Amino acid sequence: MAWHDGDVSDETTDTAVKQVWLEPSWLFWEQVVESRSIFSSDALDRPYEIQQHACDRLAGNPSDLDRVDAITTLRRAVARRVRMLNEIYHLRKLPVTPKPKDDLHLLSSFDIMRPFMVKRLIDIRNIVEHQDSEPPPTNECLMFADLVWYFLRSTDGLVHGRVDDVFFYPPGVDPDSREYHPSVRVTFPENFSMPPEISAWLNMSSVSHEAKAGWIKIDANEFATHEGDEPRAGIIGKMLGAPEQMRLLYDAYFRNASF
16 A cells, blocks of 8 residues: 555455544654655745845945835845745645734744744834834844845745655654554645645554544545554545644644755
């Protein structure tokens, strides 16, 4: 079977199964990225060019207008990166709640950026939106320029490529032998807002054909049982978990995908 490389001689397959529920503890297991799609470097490089333009405007003894231009430019670099993240990962459409209305707070809610960075980047936005405000002094503008650089650097991994598969396996298991143990592989579609595909190989005690409170609902395409010393079930299907379960999954995804 696709989820298991061991002996399958005692397996029986039932393609009529439509829904099963999985005990959710695997969301807290060890994780490893199995494949990643790499994008063009254009999306990665352009915000740095914009940020560098702001730094150039702040060189020497910048005037008020130079500092205004620098802050405006930094805001543009941030907006470009945020827009790219939203386009790749459809953050507004992911099946999790609640979702902050502000894009920067939305990124923070997925732990893509830290709250302090959100606050300071919002400061940049507020300065730009209040057209009659005096721009910050040069040292503060330079601090904002560094902050934008760190924001770009911390999100480079997410725009350089998209993780396709994350593999979950129990703590203490040797990664080289994880195919012999319970495991779950989650595959994320190109349209990131669509339900992820799941291939699970779990002990029968972790699988139910009836809904259980707190368990993860799976729309199954294939279900197989393996009778042995440790009876197990193999499931292939789509993950249709509750918002709090999907939140755990996407938190794990972005934690792995950021590097």
